[in-house]
Amino acid sequence: MKYSIFSLARAALSSHKNWGRAWRDPTPKKQYDVVIIGGGGHGLATAYFLAKEYGIRNVAVLEKGWIGSGNAGRNTTIIRSNYMLPGNTGFYEMSMKLWERMEQDLNYNTMVSQRGIINLYHSDAQRDAFARRGNTMRINGIDAELLDAVEIRKILPFLNYDNARFPIMGGLMQRRGGTARHDAVVWGYARAADQLGVDIIQNCEVTGFQRSNGRITGVETTRGTIGAGKVGMAVAGSTSRVAAMADLRLPIESQVLQAFVTEAIKPLIPGVVTFGAGHFYVSQSDKGGLVFGGDLDGYNSYAQRGNMPVMEDVCEGGMAIMPMIGRVRLLRQWGGIMDMSMDGTPIIDKTPVDGLYLNAGWCYGGFKATPASGLVFAHLLARDEPHEEAKRFRLDRFRRGAMIDEKGQGAQPNLH
């Protein structure tokens, strides 16, 4: 069913009791052309683009829980393309352009809201660095504006501009950045992929790979063996565990990142704001809660929960730029498992195992990349060669010394 004002009116006549399923719940077939492991945003977007752009419709997405139950449902919903290094700039801007037409493409309200993102700066040196970043973005056709404190104050009058240690001197703004509804992105891709013939199979955990002459021929799952021409992995924090079943070791560590949401308040924060002297970022959801986060906990973890020291650190960052946040009560806090790569940049490539393809290393920036990640991974799976915008995201870049280290931290994942 196509969603429109007419379908809404029609459903209203029966008190919205006859909407029907948004996607099927199929029994897995014996064989697929492509099996994608992981029913998060990236896996579902990959299946959608495989069917839509590359004509490969005999596709299954296998999800061990329910779709969107991992990081796709745990992130802070920010979309932006304010990157500086070659490889990242083009890729994330392509993603931003896909966000801008997502709702029309998917016929689904993913609540994409380009309300702007502001990265605050607190020193002359940081202003210079942000000016450079902004100029790099503009050379690459990405919008960026360097604002001084007077201009920032018009947008965000409630910040503490006179913090003695970290005065707010201005910010780098990307007006096209903003937020989107994370669950709706998952559901929108699931529904659109399903309509193109993709099987979305939930409660189906992959427990091993089937191989013949070194080539992957299928996957073993909790719902039986499923044959596959090609297998794509889009399993984020579980990447190393799944790869280990194919005897692969990867340049990835799994670490926990926490996020927080407060009780709902009236509209206050117009867009996304980030603190430049610590690690704190905040936006306001459409329900009114302040959604914020900060640094990784800093140790390897698969536990999907974090610890108090980082909660304290994040809240201190919030208090530093926005003291009024101390008056609002924290409603919920949770953790997700990040696939931290050794240079802070994703890996989208074939693996040394024939027939197995890798989409991983998103660190804590995977949500904004969802549409572009799906498109380039579908391209790789369909054509066996990297998409133009993902050709720097190769697995062998560490061996070649061609890292894309946006933060310049080296091979220490907890610092990215």
Place this chain on the structure above:
Amino acid sequence: MRIACPFCGARDSGEFTYLGDASPKRPAAPLDGGAAVEEQFYDYVYLRDNVAGFTREYWYHGGGCRSWLIAERSTTTHEFKSVAAAPGAGAAKTAQAGER
């Protein structure tokens, strides 16, 4: 998470800094030893087992005794099985390569 430092007792994990997996060992071969040595260094610097379960890892007690420690900790439950001084801990000299 509390970490039982062998010198200071159980302390809040905020006092500690994490380095990572203690199992990679710096190759003994000189850096300019050719392709085979490069491969060893690539493995040492970049590749990780990233274990789900108990793993040995380096922690630094910067907010206490400033010792390097090796802890056995589960990455799935955050439970600690043991915490001991890393080789060379407490000595005022630079720790050996691979045992920072």
